[in-house]
Amino acid sequence: MCAMQKNTTPCYYGEYLHLDKFLDSQHPVSGQYQENEAHDELLFIIVHQAYELWFKQILHELNSILKDFEKPNLTANSYGRIIQRLDRIHGIQKLLNQQISILETMTPLDFLDFRDYLVPASGFQSIQFKEIEILLGLKMAYRINFDKKSFYNRLNDTDREHLMELEEQPSLFDRLQDWLERMPFLEKENFSFLDAYKEAVDNMLKSDLEIVNNNDYLSEEDKAFQKKDLEKTHSHFDALFNNEKYAKLTEEGHFRMSQRSLLGAVFINLYRDEPAFQQPFQLLEKLVDIDEEFTQWRYRHTVMVHRMIGAKIGTGGSSGHDYLRQTTQNNRFFKDLFNISTFLIPRSSLPELPEHLSDSMGLKSE
Numbered sequence: 001m002c003a004m005q006k007n008t009t010p011c012y013y014g015e016y017l018h019l020d021k022f023l024d025s026q027h028p029v030s031g032q033y034q035e036n037e038a039h040d041e042l043l044f045i046i047v048h049q050a051y052e053l054w055f056k057q058i059l060h061e062l063n064s065i066l067k068d069f070e071k072p073n074l075t076a077n078s079y080g081r082i083i084q085r086l087d088r089i090h091g092i093q094k095l096l097n098q099q100i101s102i103l104e105t106m107t108p109l110d111f112l113d114f115r116d117y118l119v120p121a122s123g124f125q126s127i128q129f130k131e132i133e134i135l136l137g138l139k140m141a142y143r144i145n146f147d148k149k150s151f152y153n154r155l156n157d158t159d160r161e162h163l164m165e166l167e168e169q170p171s172l173f174d175r176l177q178d179w180l181e182r183m184p185f186l187e188k189e190n191f192s193f194l195d196a197y198k199e200a201v202d203n204m205l206k207s208d209l210e211i212v213n214n215n216d217y218l219s220e221e222d223k224a225f226q227k228k229d230l231e232k233t234h235s236h237f238d239a240l241f242n243n244e245k246y247a248k249l250t251e252e253g254h255f256r257m258s259q260r261s262l263l264g265a266v267f268i269n270l271y272r273d274e275p276a277f278q279q280p281f282q283l284l285e286k287l288v289d290i291d292e293e294f295t296q297w298r299y300r301h302t303v304m305v306h307r308m309i310g311a312k313i314g315t316g317g318s319s320g321h322d323y324l325r326q327t328t329q330n331n332r333f334f335k336d337l338f339n340i341s342t343f344l345i346p347r348s349s350l351p352e353l354p355e356h357l358s359d360s361m362g363l364k365s366e
């Protein structure tokens with residue numbers, strides 16, 4: 001590592017932060033069209049700009065995480081870096097969620113003082129937001145229909161081409177999947193993990209069925225309904241071990257991750273107390289945190305939009321809060337990681353791990 005040089009020119013706060021440009025970048029448009037500028041337009045601009053700044057930081061972290069994931073094996077050092085940066089993204093997201101309540105101090109009537117001047121601009125055109133989505137793994141094929149077509153039509157050519165190029169790059173979802181697939185532990189000789197695991201989950205699901213059957217508070221109709229749900233869970237679980245069934249369920253949208261990577265994630269979750277799996281587990285947990293926080297932001301934004309514009313359409317031409325509600329439900333990144341909790345079994349039922357697993361995980365220091 002080279003020694004750090006001393007600074008040669010004195011640093012001045014305002015110059016270093018380019019505050020001249022930065023604080024001269026808020027220009028409400030309402031003053032151009034009406035006698036008095038709408039008081040709340042400044043808040044609207046500042047909140048959006050603050051979002052965009054934090055998006056820039058999130059992208060900075062995401063790009064460095066993707067770079068670490070390019071390596072064929074993650075070392076203990078890169079795990080540490082990735083987890084710390086994912087945690088930073090999560091911290092920023094929490095702040096972004098809180099900012100919504102500041103914007104909500106603007107009433108719908110105050111918003112109407114300048115809303116019409118914004119047409120047809122819209123959050124749709126936040127390229128950094130879309131970059132974050134794409135880099136995390138929300139590519140076109142996984143978006144809701146309106147998002148697949150109409151959204152791209154609302155961008156200028158440069159932005160559209162830029163996002164289309166990004167779609168071609170491996171996302172964090174792709175990298176995660178490769179990493180999980182590379183884990184060799186599922187195939188160790190004399191290791192009966194899959195058999196023991198399958199038996200334990202089968203028993204757990206059977207006992208759930210008994211609970212439903214013996215629950216006197218449930219009507220026959222309720223029981224039939226719950227049993228149907230259990231059957232579905234069972235067939236999803238069976239698919240984890242059956243390539244054809246897995247492929248069919250993936251086509252129907254029940255899984256997104258490959259079968260092997262999903263099993264890898266299940267394995268890490270089950271053995272997370274082992275030293276070799278603590279960092280991989282933390283990594284998966286951070287991704288779950290980020291997905292959850294994103295979903296919470298979408299929901300908060302949807303409810304705020306409902307409050308601000310009721311059932312009106314958006315300035316970007318979507319159906320407004322109804323469109324946003326659908327994206328909250330659908331536009332997820334790591335849903336498979338949430339769903340595996342269905343198949344977790346108690347620690348007491350876990351088969352013993354064979355030795356030297358940490359070696360095969362490549363968990364060595366740099």
Ligand code: HEM
Binds near residue numbers: 313318
């Ligand atoms: C008065 C406040 C706000 C209103 C009424 C509002 C309204 C809307 C509406 C209706 C849409 C759907 C697209 C459309 O038809 O325009 C949308 C999308 C969006 N808005 Fe907002 N918004 C507000 C504040 C914000 C803020 C503070 C941000 C922060 C960056 C933001 C970011 C976005 C993003 C990223 C989308 C695209 C979401 C997606 O396509 O999944 N919005 N907004």
